[in-house]
Amino acid sequence: MSFSSACKQQVLGAGGEEAREDEAVMELIPGLPEEVAEKCLLHLPFLYHRLFRTVSSNWNRFLTDAPGAAKASTPPAATATVSLSLPFLFAFAFDPVSRRLQCQALDPFSRRWLLLPPVPCGAAAGSFAVVGLPARGEIYVIGGVEEGGDKAVSSVSVYSAATNGWGQVAGMRMPRGYMAAGEVGGRVVVAGEDGEAEVFDPEAGRWAQAAARGGAAVARYDAAAAGGKLYVTEGWAWPFERAPRGAVYEAATDAWSDMARGMREGWTGSCAVSGGRMYIVAEYGEWRLKRYDEARDEWRMVAGGGVPQEVRRPHVVAGQLEEVGGGRRRIYVVGAGLDVAVGTVGAAAEEEERVEWEVVKGPAEFVGLAPCNAQVLYA
Incomplete structure (x- = not known):
């Protein structure tokens, strides 16, 4: 499951029908398929991650809490397919x-x-x-x-x-x-x-x-x-x-x-x-x-x-x-x-x-x- 899909699922579970109206807001990059958008963000130079987190709440969540994202203390072999570690x-x-x-x-x-x-x-x-x-x-x-x-x-x-x-x-x-x-x-x-x-x-x-x-x-x-x-x-x-x-x-x-x-x-x-x-x-x-x-x-x-x-x-x-x-x-x-x-x-x-x-x-x-x-x- 992609990051955006996971976020949508969480929001739907919390907010029901009302949350469906805000699904478009959950897109990382409007107009791009989720998998393509995720790959784009994964290739952002690490020096600018703190700056990119200020672009939107979705980018902030992705760059800090993406499922499987590699943290500083996590070996690359232990990560899922989504990884911020390059x-x-x-x-x-x-x-x-x-x-x-x-x-x-x-x-x-x-x-x-x-x-x-x-x-x-x-x-x-x-x-x-x-x-x-x-x-x-x-x-x-x-x-x-x-x-x-x-x-x-x-x-x-x-x-x-x-x-x-x-x-x-x-x-x-x-x-x-x-x-x-x-x-x-x-x-x-x-x-x-x-x-x-x-x-x-x-x-x-x-x-x-x-x-x-x-x-x-x-x-x-x-x-x-x-x-x-x-x-x-x-x-x-x-x-x-x-x-x-x-x-x-x-x-x-x-x-x-x-x-x-x-x-x-x-x-x-x-x-x-x-x-x-x-x-x-x-x-x-x-x-x-x-x-x-x-x-x-x-x-x-x-x-x-x-x-x-x-x-x-x-x-x-x-x-x-x-x-x-x-x-x-x-x-x-x-x-x-x-x-x-x-x-x-x-x-x-x-x-x-x-x-x-x-x-x-x-x-x-x-x-x-x-x-x-x-x-x-x-x-």
Whole structure:
């Protein structure tokens, strides 16, 4: 049942014959079939939902109480066919002139960038951690080193797509300058290079100590969260002076373990998780896409070309949480000037995948921006 039909049914039940005279008022967009009108409203950019709610009482009800509409705390998989949650790409980038950190959002349908409020962060480039909680529509900017100094900070800023604004949450238990971080089971897990770790519960709004990682320090090169685990790798270099190290944190047991050999030795780029699978964009050669095969403990090449050369480095990557239809998965590679390579990964043959790339050019005014992080949120 459509939203408008449901509303009419409620009104009829409450007001009887008299309410039938006002049925026309219940139309979302007069003259359009209900299903078409609903699709039109679902594609309104999330930045303007508060403004659109003032258009009419019907729009206000639809944008807040539509049956099945995704709320900030509802995972996309739990929603009905009507959903206000669409996957937007959020890209963090530094302006080399102003040295200010910016955040922009790419509309998945119009392929236009939306300007977001300034990021309340004075940390030096690359020193802080960024973690997205896609189902909540939130992004956390965590810790870092004060710009122009060497003092680590514990503060945490959070962006909410529901309000299109920034706020502050409880700071970490200890200041951290460089760290690995990711979402594990709806919580933010932060692991410092010293082995100490802590977990933030967004519902409770507080941090708790997590199990410490033993053994030698692991200098963060990249990190990814998948399957209830946070994977931290110190990366690769050729020729190897020593074998690369990696660690895995499992939330269910609050315990650390060593990363599988094939995973850590083949982790040669930036990782994105999409549809529960881990992919890396290689930093060498043709910037090919590889997928991790846990059963074989190896990174397998994805068929198709590498990231288009027109999307220049530095690259940051992000994956769309859910499949996009027909078992396909989506990977975003953001390059200099916020040019974006959108990769759609689908099955090519048994146990094989193939990626097709589409390039979305960044606006001319973004030409000097250098990306440092990307997240996909449902907003």
